[in-house]
Every structure is written in C-alpha cells, then in structure tokens.
Amino acid sequence: MTAVIAERDRVLDALSVVRDPELDEPITTLGFVSTCVVSAAGDVVVRLRLPTYFCAPNFAFLMVADAYDVVSALPAVRSVDVALVDHFAAAQINAGVAARAGFVGSFAGEAAAELDDLRRTFVQKAVLAGTDTVCRPLIAAGIDPVGLTIKDVPPSPELARLLRRRTELGLPVGPDAPLLVDAGTGAAIDGAAAPRHLGLARLTRTGIEANTGICRGMLKHRYAESGAGEEEQG
Amino acid sequence: MYEKNGEKYFVVDSHMHFWDASPGNWVAGAEQYAKGWIECFHAYQSLAPKETHWTIEKFMKYSEDDLMKDVFEDGYVDVAVFQPTYLKEWYKEGFNTTERNAALGEKHSGMFVHNTRFDPRDSDAGLEELKRNVDRYGSRGVKLYTAEWNNGSRGYKLSDQASYRYLEKAQELGIKNIHVHKGPTIWPLDKDAFDVSDIDHAATDFPELNFIVEHVGLPRIEDFCFMATQEPNVYAGLSVVIGGLMHARPQFFAKVMGELLFWVGEDKMTFGSDYGIWEPKWQIEGFVDWEMPDQPEFADYPRLGVDGKKKILGLNAAKLYDLKVPDELQLKDETPAAQDDSKLVAS
Numbered sequence: 001m002t003a004v005i006a007e008r009d010r011v012l013d014a015l016s017v018v019r020d021p022e023l024d025e026p027i028t029t030l031g032f033v034s035t036c037v038v039s040a041a042g043d044v045v046v047r048l049r050l051p052t053y054f055c056a057p058n059f060a061f062l063m064v065a066d067a068y069d070v071v072s073a074l075p076a077v078r079s080v081d082v083a084l085v086d087h088f089a090a091a092q093i094n095a096g097v098a099a100r101a102g103f104v105g106s107f108a109g110e111a112a113a114e115l116d117d118l119r120r121t122f123v124q125k126a127v128l129a130g131t132d133t134v135c136r137p138l139i140a141a142g143i144d145p146v147g148l149t150i151k152d153v154p155p156s157p158e159l160a161r162l163l164r165r166r167t168e169l170g171l172p173v174g175p176d177a178p179l180l181v182d183a184g185t186g187a188a189i190d191g192a193a194a195p196r197h198l199g200l201a202r203l204t205r206t207g208i209e210a211n212t213g214i215c216r217g218m219l220k221h222r223y224a225e226s227g228a229g230e231e232e233q234g
Numbered sequence: 235m236y237e238k239n240g241e242k243y244f245v246v247d248s249h250m251h252f253w254d255a256s257p258g259n260w261v262a263g264a265e266q267y268a269k270g271w272i273e274c275f276h277a278y279q280s281l282a283p284k285e286t287h288w289t290i291e292k293f294m295k296y297s298e299d300d301l302m303k304d305v306f307e308d309g310y311v312d313v314a315v316f317q318p319t320y321l322k323e324w325y326k327e328g329f330n331t332t333e334r335n336a337a338l339g340e341k342h343s344g345m346f347v348h349n350t351r352f353d354p355r356d357s358d359a360g361l362e363e364l365k366r367n368v369d370r371y372g373s374r375g376v377k378l379y380t381a382e383w384n385n386g387s388r389g390y391k392l393s394d395q396a397s398y399r400y401l402e403k404a405q406e407l408g409i410k411n412i413h414v415h416k417g418p419t420i421w422p423l424d425k426d427a428f429d430v431s432d433i434d435h436a437a438t439d440f441p442e443l444n445f446i447v448e449h450v451g452l453p454r455i456e457d458f459c460f461m462a463t464q465e466p467n468v469y470a471g472l473s474v475v476i477g478g479l480m481h482a483r484p485q486f487f488a489k490v491m492g493e494l495l496f497w498v499g500e501d502k503m504t505f506g507s508d509y510g511i512w513e514p515k516w517q518i519e520g521f522v523d524w525e526m527p528d529q530p531e532f533a534d535y536p537r538l539g540v541d542g543k544k545k546i547l548g549l550n551a552a553k554l555y556d557l558k559v560p561d562e563l564q565l566k567d568e569t570p571a572a573q574d575d576s577k578l579v580a581s
Contacts, residue, residue: 022453051277052270052274052277053270053271053273053274054270054271054274054417054418054419055418056418056419056426056427056428057418057419057423058423058424058425058426058427088266088267088270103423103424104424107423110388110421110422110423111422111423111424112422112424113422113424114424115424117424118424118425118426121426125456128456136531140530199496200456200460202493203455203456203459203460203493203497204456206455206456206486206489206490206492206493207452207453207454207455207456207490207493209486209489210452210453210455210479210483210486210487210489210490211452211453211455213479213482213483213486214281214452214453214474214478214479214482214483217277217280217281217478217482217483218274218277218278218280218281220280221276221277221280221281222273222277
C-alpha cells in the first residue's frame with residue numbers, strides 16, 4: 001500500500017511540471033488533476049478537468065499531451081491513460097493524444113500548424129510577468145532595475161522562476177545578462193524604452209493574475225472536491 | 235439613476251441580455267453544447283455575492299418581469315443596451331436574438347437600445363438581414379461573437395475580407411458601435427482565439443466606427459490595453475471586470491482597474507452588467523463605493539473620482555448612443571462628458 005502511495009506521489013510530482021500555458025501555473029496546484037491512480041503493477045490513470053466546458057481547445061490539448069508525456073517518461077510505468085473530461089473537444093483531444101497524432105492530426109481541417117508558436121508566445125508573456133514579479137520589490141526598496149544584470153539581483157524563488165522561463169526561450173540567463181530583456185529577441189532594454197517595458201510587464205502580470213483568479217473561481221463552482229495536489233489560494 | 239452621498243449617476247447598462255437557454259430551446263443533437271454554454275455562464279454568476287445567485291433553472295430562462303425588476307426597478311439603470319448572441323446551431327430560436335429582445339423592449343419605450351448582430355459568414359443573405367434589422371429596430375450598434383459556430387466553421391476574425399464587407403455595409407446603414415466578444419474557438423485552432431489584433435486592424439481601417447471590446451479582451455487584457463492606447467476609437471467594455479472580479483477578487487479588480495485607467499482612461503470605459511449573468515444593483519452600488527486601495531502596490535495607478543465613475547457608469551455610453559441625459563445628471567464642470575468634443579474643438 002505504501003508503495004502505491006509513493007508511486008502516486010511520484011506521478012503527481014511529474015504532473016506538477018505541466019503548466020497551464022495561459023496561467024503559467026502547474027496543473028496540479030490549479031486543481032486541474034481530478035484523478036491520479038497508480039496500480040501496483042504500474043498502470044497509471046490520470047483525469048484532467050478544466051474551469052469550463054468551453055476552455056480553449058488548443059491550450060487544453062497542450063496540457064493533456066504534456067501530462068501524457070511526463071507520465072510516460074517515468075520509469076516502471078506499464079501503461080498510461082490520460083484523459084480530459086467534461087470538455088466540448090475532449091473526445092478529439094483524448095483520441096489525438098493517445099494516438100500521438102499531434103494537434104493538426106487531432107483536429108483535421110481545423111488547425112494549420114502545431115502549437116509551438118502558441119506555447120512560445122505564452123512563455124514570452126510569462127517572462128514579462130516574471131520581470132514585474134522580480135522588479136517590483138526592487139523598486140519598492142528604492143533600487144532602479146534599469147541597467148541591472150542578473151548578478152545584481154538577490155537570489156529568490158521569483159528570480160529562479162524567471163530564469164527558468166528565459167532558459168525555455170533561449171534568452172540569456174548568465175550572471176552578466178541584463179535583467180531587462182526583450183522577451184522575443186533577448187536584446188537588452190534600457191533608456192527610454194525601459195519605463196514602457198516595465199509598464200507592459202506589470203500589465204501582463206495583472207492580466208494573467210486576473211485570469212487565474214477567474215479560472216479558480218469557475219473551477220470551484222464547477223467541482224466541489226479539490227483536485228489532486230491542489231493548493232487553495234486566497 | 236443612482237444617488238449616493240448627494241451625487242446622482244445616470245446609468246447606462248451597455249451590455250445585457252434577455253436569453254432563453256431552457257432545454258425546450260436546445261437543438262436536437264447539440265444538447266451538450268447548449269447545456270455546456272449556459273452552465274459556463276452560470277459558473278460566472280458564482281463570482282457574485284451569494285445572495286444574488288440564481289438556481290440554474292431560473293438562470294436558463296428568466297422572465298420579462300425578472301428583467302424589468304432586476305435591471306430598472308432595483309438596478310438603477312436608466313437605459314439598457316440589448317446585445318444579442320444567436321448561437322442558432324445550439325438553440326432552436328437562438329440564444330438571445332434581436333427579435334426576442336425587441337419583443338420585450340418595444341413594450342417599454344425609451345428604456346432600451348436595440349442592437350443587432352451580423353455574422354460575416356452569412357454572405358448576401360446576412361447583409362440583407364442586417365439591413366432589415368436596422369430598418370426595423372433602429373439599431374445603432376452590433377454585437378459580434380467571433381467564436382460562433384456556423385456551418386462547420388468555428389469562428390472568424392474581424393480582419394477577414396468578409397468582415398470588412400459587413401463593416402462597410404453596417405457603417406453605410408448608420409451603425410456606429412461595434413461590440414466585440416472573443417471566444418475560445420476560431421480558425422485555425424492553433425492560433426490564440428483571444429488575440430485582439432484583428433480588432434486593431436479593423437479599428438484602424440474604420441476610424442468612424444467605435445469598437446467596444448467587451449470584457450476588456452479578457453483573458454488578454456494586456457493585448458487589449460496595448461491596442462487601446464494606439465486606437466482612439468477603441469473602448470473598454472467593463473462587463474465581466476466588475477461582475478467577475480470586484481466581489482470575488484477585489485485585489486485583482488483594483489489592479490485591473492488601475493491598468494485600464496492608466497492605459498485606456500476613464501473617458502473610454504463603459505459599464506455593462508452582463509445581465510442575466512450578474513444583476514446590476516450590487517455592481518453599481520459597489521462600483522460607486524469602490525476606491526483604489528491605499529497600499530504601496532497600488533500607489534502608481536491613477537485614481538478614479540466621482541466624475542470618472544459618472545462617465546463609466548453612463549455618460550460615456552450615452553455619448554456613444556446619443557442618449558439624452560438630463561441636465562442635472564451631466565458633469566458639473568463640463569457637458570457633455572466624453573472626449574470627442576476636445577477633438578472636435580481641436581480640429
């Protein structure tokens with residue numbers, strides 16, 4: 001029994017690296033994992049749920065496909081059954097992910113390309129939002145973030161998270177890399193462009209946080225029970 | 235009209251509905267979509283104060299009496315703008331059509347503005363229907379839902395050639411205001427359906443039209459704000475912002491308001507209750523009482539005073555729809571409120 005629980009934790013751990021691309025948060029803490037069951041023989045069943053029946057199908061597909069991939073990659077897993085429930089496109093998404101058909105294959109005639117560009121756009125937003133998260137305490141302490149390099153910023157979980165997102169995009173993350181960079185090109189942002197950049201960073205963070213707040217509220221209305229690995233936030 | 239602390243507010247509910255989502259109106263074979271849609275709306279209502287929640291049964295089909303009481307009698311609204319959403323692939327008679335709205339509105343002269351809608355995928359027949367509706371109901375605005383399903387298509391963009399043809403026709407017919415509501419599906423599905431850049435194109439190419447982006451582009455507030463700074467004819471429709479955040483997430487509400495005041499400005503923000511999702515009463519009372527929190531993280535945001543609240547709750551929309559505002563409800567220092575006058579003077 002203990003072994004089975006440990007296995008379940010191992011799967012939940014793996015699922016915690018899967019993020020909602022729009023909200024930039026793990027699907028576990030958001031409460032999107034409704035079921036996570038692991039048998040003694042290593043058969044894994046994961047069910048995912050979303051705040052509404054009509055959540056955007058492209059983001060839903062990414063979460064299901066990513067969940068499938070991280071669980072499949074675990075050692076000692078014999079079979080993987082990952083499926084989205086209560087969603088208008090669930091049948092298409094689940095069949096496509098199980099068949100590893102890709103997004104275009106899963107939505108024949110409805111999609112022109114895979115979702116790499118879409119994912120990249122949202123990691124760029126996450127970098128902007130993360131820039132605000134790191135810069136706000138600096139500004140509050142009277143430190144101007146313009147012209148700083150990474151080594152000038154005290155280590156923090158927020159900085160580590162920002163650097164992880166920058167790494168995903170291939171943006172510079174070394175100690176001498178500028179703190180403020182264009183999320184698309186990696187070019188340093190300074191001078192007259194800096195106030196606008198910081199303004200957009202704050203705006204982007206506000207947008208993502210507001211969106212997350214609404215999604216959490218909708219999910220709570222839809223499902224009374226907490227998700228596996230969910231953390232309630234005020 | 236709402237009165238608080240000696241100040242009187244002219245209230246225009248610029249975004250509200252009179253729908254029938256009851257099972258009797260569901261299209262056979264599409265029941266899951268009809269049910270899913272209204273349940274999704276009902277979940278939004280859960281973000282309001284508990285005492286204003288409805289049962290799903292009432293929520294699916296509320297009565298004329300409910301609407302008149304909630305919006306006008308209890309809800310302080312002077313003029314309400316019907317925003318139709320058809321969804322005829324899911325609802326037999328449509329979810330909330332121009333005709334259904336008008337059947338109610340025509341019983342109450344002067345209390346409603348009857349907007350209509352179009353779908354650029356409806357070809358010439360749609361253009362004729364648009365003309366009939368404008369002639370019949372005197373529509374000065376349209377509501378567009380870009381993710382509507384139509385004969386196998388899952389949505390459209392405002393920048394599509396067909397959309398431009400419709401916008402040209404709408405303008406020719408005297409339509410002034412284009413209310414845009416983004417949804418989750420649009421071809422191709424690999425693109426971000428909530429992206430607002432198509433509105434940016436249309437707003438640039440149709441400078442005589444006003445584009446009111448409903449729920450301020452949520453979930454893409456950042457893209458919306460950035461666009462609105464560059465397009466003088468783009469407005470922020472506050473439906474969902476007040477209803478969805480003010481009670482449930484007051485800290486986020488304050489930040490979103492701060493960003494909108496900073497990037498868009500109080501002259502281009504319009505109140506809409508999104509009734510029947512949310513009743514206007516608590517939204518108007520709460521909004522008039524609301525102040526930017528006095529905490530360091532909000533220190534950079536512009537403040538919203540009584541005049542700004544008057545503009546947002548009604549005077550801005552009154553200007554967009556040429557509604558007559560009693561003198562005592564105009565701003566004290568300047569009449570009328572919105573910014574178009576400064577431009578007229580300047581030119």
